[in-house]
Amino acid sequence: MSTASSSVVSDQFPAGLRVLVVDDDPTCLKILEKMLRTCLYEVTKSNRAELALDMLRDKRNIFDIVISDVHMPDMDGFKLLEQVGLEMDLPVIMMSADDSKHVVMKGVTHGACDYLIKPVRIEALKNIWQHVVRKRKNGWKEIEQSGSVDEGDRQQKPSEDVDYSSSANEGNWRSSKRRKDEEDEADDRDDSSTLKKPRVVWSVELHQQFVAAVNQLGIDKAVPKKILELMNVPGLTRENVASHLQKYRLYLRRLSGVSQHSCNSFISPQDASYGPLSPLNGLDLQTFAATGHIPAQSLATLQAAGLSRSTAKSGMPMPLVEQRNLFSFDNAKLRFGDGQPQHMNSGKQMNLLHGIPTNMEPKQLVNLHHSAQSLGGMNMQVSPHGGHNGQSSSILMQMSQPQARGQILNETTGGQVARLPTSTGQPILSNGIAGGVLARNGIVENGRAGYNQVPQTSSMLNFPLNHAPELPGNSFPLGSSPGISAITSKGGFHEDANSDIKGSAGFIQSYDIFNDLQQHKPNGWELQNVGVGVGLTFDASQHSNSLRSNIDVAPSVLINQSYSSSQRNGQNSNATVTGKAIFSVGEGIEHRNNGQNVGQHMNNLLGDNSMRIKTERVPDTIFQPALFPQHFGQEDLMSALLKQQQDGIGPAENEFDFDGYPLDNIPV
Amino acid sequence: MEVGQMQRSLVDYTKSLFLEGVLDGQFLQLQQLQDDTNPDFVAEVVSLFFEDSQRLLNDLTRTLDQPNVDFKIVDAHVHQLKGSSSSIGAQRVKNSCIAFRNFCEAQNIEGCMRCLQQVKQEYLLVKNKLETLFRLKQQIVAAGGSIPVMELSF
Numbered sequence: 116m117s118t119a120s121s122s123v124v125s126d127q128f129p130a131g132l133r134v135l136v137v138d139d140d141p142t143c144l145k146i147l148e149k150m151l152r153t154c155l156y157e158v159t160k161s162n163r164a165e166l167a168l169d170m171l172r173d174k175r176n177i178f179d180i181v182i183s184d185v186h187m188p189d190m191d192g193f194k195l196l197e198q199v200g201l202e203m204d205l206p207v208i209m210m211s212a213d214d215s216k217h218v219v220m221k222g223v224t225h226g227a228c229d230y231l232i233k234p235v236r237i238e239a240l241k242n243i244w245q246h247v248v249r250k251r252k253n254g255w256k257e258i259e260q261s262g263s264v265d266e267g268d269r270q271q272k273p274s275e276d277v278d279y280s281s282s283a284n285e286g287n288w289r290s291s292k293r294r295k296d297e298e299d300e301a302d303d304r305d306d307s308s309t310l311k312k313p314r315v316v317w318s319v320e321l322h323q324q325f326v327a328a329v330n331q332l333g334i335d336k337a338v339p340k341k342i343l344e345l346m347n348v349p350g351l352t353r354e355n356v357a358s359h360l361q362k363y364r365l366y367l368r369r370l371s372g373v374s375q376h377s378c379n380s381f382i383s384p385q386d387a388s389y390g391p392l393s394p395l396n397g398l399d400l401q402t403f404a405a406t407g408h409i410p411a412q413s414l415a416t417l418q419a420a421g422l423s424r425s426t427a428k429s430g431m432p433m434p435l436v437e438q439r440n441l442f443s444f445d446n447a448k449l450r451f452g453d454g455q456p457q458h459m460n461s462g463k464q465m466n467l468l469h470g471i472p473t474n475m476e477p478k479q480l481v482n483l484h485h486s487a488q489s490l491g492g493m494n495m496q497v498s499p500h501g502g503h504n505g506q507s508s509s510i511l512m513q514m515s516q517p518q519a520r521g522q523i524l525n526e527t528t529g530g531q532v533a534r535l536p537t538s539t540g541q542p543i544l545s546n547g548i549a550g551g552v553l554a555r556n557g558i559v560e561n562g563r564a565g566y567n568q569v570p571q572t573s574s575m576l577n578f579p580l581n582h583a584p585e586l587p588g589n590s591f592p593l594g595s596s597p598g599i600s601a602i603t604s605k606g607g608f609h610e611d612a613n614s615d616i617k618g619s620a621g622f623i624q625s626y627d628i629f630n631d632l633q634q635h636k637p638n639g640w641e642l643q644n645v646g647v648g649v650g651l652t653f654d655a656s657q658h659s660n661s662l663r664s665n666i667d668v669a670p671s672v673l674i675n676q677s678y679s680s681s682q683r684n685g686q687n688s689n690a691t692v693t694g695k696a697i698f699s700v701g702e703g704i705e706h707r708n709n710g711q712n713v714g715q716h717m718n719n720l721l722g723d724n725s726m727r728i729k730t731e732r733v734p735d736t737i738f739q740p741a742l743f744p745q746h747f748g749q750e751d752l753m754s755a756l757l758k759q760q761q762d763g764i765g766p767a768e769n770e771f772d773f774d775g776y777p778l779d780n781i782p783v
Numbered sequence: 784m785e786v787g788q789m790q791r792s793l794v795d796y797t798k799s800l801f802l803e804g805v806l807d808g809q810f811l812q813l814q815q816l817q818d819d820t821n822p823d824f825v826a827e828v829v830s831l832f833f834e835d836s837q838r839l840l841n842d843l844t845r846t847l848d849q850p851n852v853d854f855k856i857v858d859a860h861v862h863q864l865k866g867s868s869s870s871i872g873a874q875r876v877k878n879s880c881i882a883f884r885n886f887c888e889a890q891n892i893e894g895c896m897r898c899l900q901q902v903k904q905e906y907l908l909v910k911n912k913l914e915t916l917f918r919l920k921q922q923i924v925a926a927g928g929s930i931p932v933m934e935l936s937f
Contacts, residue, residue, distance in 0.1 A: 142832045142867040149816050149824060186862060212866035234809045234869040237816070 129244030130155035133177060137167040137195065138184040138210075143233065147182070150237045164190035171203055175316045178205060179247045182231075185211035185218060193225045197369075200226045201362060202317055206246040210235060224369060226362070315355045321348065325359060334367075786928035793919045794933055800916070805909055810872030829913055832871050836906055839864045843899055847892070857895060858887040864902070875905040 134156045138144045144160050151158040159178070161167040164187050171178065181199055185192040196207045209222040210231040222230040228246045231239050317325070328345035329337040339357035346356070784792075800806045817824040843860050846853065865880035879902045886894035920930055 140835065140863055140867050140870075142828060142835055143870045145828055145831055146813065146816075146870050149821065149828075153816060184866075186859065188859075212862060212869055233866050234812075234872070236809075236812060 127155075129247075132156045132244050132247065133179045134158050134182060134243070135167060135170065135178045135180070136160045136182045137164055137187070137192075138162060139187045139189075140184065143184070143235075147235060147240075150235070150240050153237060154241050163187075164192070164195045168195065168198060171199060171205075175203070180206050180208065180243060182208045182210060182243070185209055185213060185222070193221055196222075196225050196227055197366060201366060202319070202322065204250075204317065204358075204362070206250045208243060208246065226365065315351065315359075317359055321346075321351075322359075324348065325356070325363070329360070329363070786923060786926045789919065789923045789926065790928055790931045793916070793923060794931055796916060796919060797933055800912055804874050805912055807872045807874040809870065813871060826917055828871060829917075832867055832873070833910055835867055836864060836876075840899075840903055840906065843902075847895055847899060852892055852895075854887050854890050854895075858884060861887060861902075868906075873906075873909045876902060876909055879905050 134151050136144065136147050136151065136158060137160075138147065139162050141162065144162055148158050148160050159170070161170065164183070167181070167183075168190075171181070183192050183195050187195075192209055192211075196209060199205055199207050206228040207226070208229040208231060209227040210233055211218060212233040214232045219230050228250065229243070324346045325342065328342045331345060332338075332341055337360065339353045339360055342360065343351060343353050343356045801810075813825050813828060839860050843857060843864075846856050846860065861880050861883045865877055865884070868874075868876035868880060879898060883895065883898035883902060886898050923930060
C-alpha cells in the first residue's frame, strides 16, 4: 500500500480499510466477510490462495491487509504469507481452528503480524487496522511494536523503515530499534499520518535483481548500500533495500533453518560459546549447534525466537527473566553430554528452543544454554527467567551431572517414552529450578517435556494452562532426550488434550516435538506448566508415579525448588515432583507459569533417560496452590521430593545417578 | 397456533438448543450480524455449512473406507469440519471433531470410525434442530408476527 494510504488514513480510518480475506471454507469465508463489512471495512474474499496472490500482484496497492487461513488445499497459508510479505510487504494475519503452539509459532516465524483462532469473533477483527498502521510506521520491523500510533503523531517515515530508526523521530512510537537515516527522515516526515513515501513494491523482477545483487556480493557482504549500487534502480533508496534485505534474510533463515539469527541485530555475535544469552536463545543454539548437537534448524528457530530477546549474553543463564518460556533446554545437556548428544537429536534440544516462544525463549533458552554451559553440563536450566529463579537454574545444573546429561540427552531424544527411565523420582524442583526433574532418572521434565515450546511466551504457556494442568504424562519427554527443557513439547499445549501426563509414553514423543516443533503430540505434555502450574504428571512411565508437576513454566530451567512441575497454578505438587531434581540433567525445562509461580519452574530435566520425573501420581490436589508460592523453601520441596524418591528412584539406569540428589545443591 | 404462542415456542426452543450444548455463543454472534441489509444472513450461512459438511462427511467416509487409510487426509477434513462447525456455533459437532482428531493422530482406525459415526450423528442433530428453528421463524413471519429478540447471555 502506498500512498493510497492517504485515503486510508483519513478521518474515517479505520473505516474503509481494504481487506483481502482468503479461506477455502465457504462458511467461514462468508461469516468473515460479513463481520468485516460490519466493521466498515472494504472486503474482498477469495477461496483460493493462488487467485488471491494474482489479485495482489495484479494491482498493487489495492489492499491494506490480508487475512488468510492456514490450511488450504491449493497452497499452504504460510507460503502465501511469505510471498505476500516478500513481494508486497503487506501485513498478513493468519487464522486457523488449530491453536497448537507450533502452528502459532510458525505464524510468528513466517512473519505473520497476528494469529487468530477460529471461530473468529468480530471483536478480534475490529482491531486489525492497528497492524496496518504499525507496519507503516515501522517499516519492516521484525519486532512488533506496541507503540500506539496516533495519526497525528505519525510522522515518521512510514515506509519500510530500516531497522535502525533514529530516535529523532517524533517518537511516538517506540521503535526503539530504529534509527532513521537522516535523509530519509527529512523527506518522509510529512506531517501526520499518511505515509509519505510511496511504498516500494518489490516486483518479481526487482526482487530478482535484488537477489542477484546479493548473491554477487555474497550474503555476508551484502550491505544495502552495495546492493543498491549493484541494482542500479532509479528511485530505490537504501532504506528500501535495507528493509527488503532484512526480510529476505529472515526468509532465508527460515528456509535454511539456521545460520542466521533472526535478529540481525541481535544475533550478530553468535557466541558459540556458551550461550550468549543474548537475545536469542538461539544464540545458545549456536553453541549447541556448535556442539553439534543442535541442528542448525533448531538454532534458526531459536534464533528467531530469540531474536526478540536480546538478553545479555553471557553466561548468565538466568538472566533471562521473565520469559515464561523457559525451556529448559537441555542445552546444557548437550554440552555436557558432548558426546552424548547422541540421543538427543540435537534437534531435540533444539526443539526446545523452538518451542521456546520467541518471547521468552531466547532468554530462557539462553539460559539454558548458558546454564548448561556454565554449569558445566548441568542441565541448563533455563534460568527461570521469568525472574524466577535465575538462580535456581544454575543450581540445578550443577547438580546435573555430566553423566546424567548424557543420559538425558539420550533420553530425550529417544523416542523413549518420556518416561524417564530413571526410576528415581528425582525430585523435580520445579521452582525455578528446572523441573526438579532430575534428569537422573528419566529426566524429569519439568513439565516441560510436554511443553515444548510452551515456554515460549507466556501466551504459549497459556495454552496448556487452560487445560488441565496435568501434563500429559506422555509428553514428558523427559526421559529421553536431553532436552529436558525441550520438553516443552508440544504436546503440552494442546488445549484439547488435557491429558495428564501419565503415560510416560508421551514423553518420548514430546521430544519428537522438540525435534520438530511441529510434532506436538498432545500427549503428554500439555504443558500445563505453562504458567498454569500445570500439573504435570509426569509419568515417567516407569514409575507409576506420575509427575504431576505443575510445571511452571518458569524460565528457570532448573528446578529450583523442587517445584516439580506440579506447580500448577495453585496446585503444586511438590511432592509430586519426585525424582530428583535432576536438574543436572539438561536443565529442566522451565516452564514458566504464566506469571504464576515464578519460582516454579519445572525444569524438566529430561535429558537422560534416567531422568525421570517421577512425580507421584498425585491427584490434582496434590498440587496445592501452596506450592505456588514461588519458591518453596527448597527444603520443603526437597524433602518432598526426596521422599518421593524413595520410591524407587534408584539409581537409574542412566548413567547418572542422581539418586537422592539433594536439592540443597540447587540454589534456589 | 396463534402468533404469541409460536413466538414463545420459538424462544423456548432456541434456549433449549443452547442449554443442551447443540449451539454455542458463536451462533449468537451470527444472529447479531444479521441486520436489515442482510436479513437472511444466518439462514444463508447455515445452508452453506450444511452443504459443506455433507461434502466433508462424504469424503471422510470414503477416505476411511480405503484399505490404506491416509490419516493426513482424514485429519485435514476433520480439521476443516471443526473450523466450520465452530464458526457457526455447532458446538457438539465441533467437540466430536476434536475427539476425532485425537484418534487420527493416534492413527486408530476403529476409533476414527466411531468418531465418524459420532460426528455424523451430531451433525444430523444440529441440522435437524436448525431446520426446525428456521421453520418456526418462517411460520411466525407468515402469520404476521415478528421474530422475538431473545436475550441470551453467554
